[in-house]
Amino acid sequence: ADFQLVAAANPCPCGWRLSCWRDCRCDDGAVARYAARISGPLLDRIDLHVEVPRPSTALLRDDDPAAEAGTVVAARVAAARSIQARRCGLTNAQLEGDALRSACDLDDEGWALLASAADRFNLSARAQQRIRRVARTIADLAGADGIAPDCVAEALSLRCLDRRS
Secondary structure: OOOOOOOOOOOOOOOOOOOOOOOOOOOHHHHHHHHOOOOHHHHHOOOOOOOOOOOOHHHHOOOOOOOOOHHHHHHHHHHHHHHHHHHHOOOHHHOOHHHHHHHOOEOHHHHHHHHHHHHHHOOOHHHHHHHHHHHHHHHHHHOOOOEOHHHHHHHHHOOOEOOEO
16 A cells, blocks of 8 residues: 555643643653553654644734745645656655665765664664655755755654654
């Protein structure tokens, strides 16, 4: 099966941990048990682990001047997918084996950054491959030929949240 999973979870059982709106009533043990309900092997197969804060009213009204227009984002995504199709005939998410090694090769600094993160966060080989694919996508969105270390760092920041590696 080929599908895209988008999932959401509260940060704790009551849903208010780290909120500036209400106080969380959960103790650390309850939060740890709540987070442990999602298995490590399942989390290992999810590419992006992103904390999404409560949006401001201005953002909900589309009055946020810093927000990027949806049409601009859509054009960047279409351009990145076109780059991926020209490179291998596949999206980055579909890359395996030699195609993955070729398209997602890192320079020495990128490899050192990934190796350091792998040791620190106990990243599996699967997680490291997924991080390389995400870094390649970040580079494609920027229109870059190679994967710069800052693309690897950004991919890592989108993956290493809480206990989730």
